[in-house]
Amino acid sequence: MKLVQFGLMLAAMSSRTILASADDLPLPPLPPWYPLKPWQISSVSTYNPHDSPYSANASGLLLTISNVQSIPAVPAPHGSGGGYAAFKTSTAQCELHWKADALTPYGYSTNSCISDAHPNDYSNAQWQVTLNELHTDLxxxxxxxxxxxxxxxxxxxIYATQGYKRMTGSTNFRASTNLEGQCGDDGLCEYNLRNTSSPALLQPTLVECKSACG
Incomplete structure (x- = not known):
């Protein structure tokens, strides 16, 4: 009987030991290029009529955003020196227009971002912008x-291997903090990014990855 009890106690201790060892295992290593460097928003320009309601496209937003980091795309073959072929840095101008009322398209994504990529740029950078929230109580x-x-x-x-990265990030702007501007006599309110807030930094997160991910 004592032998059985000892065996059960030993099994329980072994189980606890195994569980403790599993908890202590290190996490998989992150890519050497992670975390990503912040994106930089170097210019913001927005306009909005003072009085509502008003017609569609009466409000607009124009931003310039840059990814300043080269990101590994696919492993390079040893004959090419090894290492990684990299996706290039990218800058884009993104523009949105909307009618600021109950129908304002919160969550509306658009690919109206024009990047500085050249036609022969293999990186194929594609930017999108989404309006999440708007408050225009002037x-x-x-x-x-x-x-x-x-x-x-x-x-x-590249090198017969598909490389894919998708990153996202969010930020906000407010007249009392990082925007400056005013409403003119013509009823149009205009705001721009404060010089002291430029560039505005936005931390991206990697959400999808294929090849050169770790």
Whole structure:
């Protein structure tokens, strides 16, 4: 009987030991190029009529955003020196127009971002911008507020291997913090990114990856 009890106790201790060892195992290593460097928003320009309601496309937003980091795309063959072929840095101008009322398209994504990629650029950088939230109660100048999200994807076949990366990030702008501007006598309110807030930094997150992921 004592032998059985000892065996059960030993089994329980072994189980606890195994579980403890599993908890102590290190996490898989992150890629050497991770975390990603912040994206940089170097310019923001927005306009909005003071009075509502008003027609479609009466409000607009123009931003310039850059990915300043070269990101590994696919492993390079040893004959080419090894290492990685990299997706290039990318800058884009993104533009949105909307009618600021109950129908404002929150969550509306658009590919109206024009990047600086050349026709022969294998990186194939594609930017998208989404309007997440808009607050235009201009009775208080500091209440002008909007938030946006960006998506950047790279997709290319290099050395007969497909490389793909998709990254996303969000940020917000407010008249009382990082925007400056005013409402003119013509009823149009215009705001721009403050010089002291340029560039505005936006931390991206890698959400999809194929090849050179770790």
């Amino acid at each position: 009775s208080s100048p500091g209440d002008y507020y909007f938030s946006v999200s960006f998506q950047l994807s790279y997709n290319a076949t």
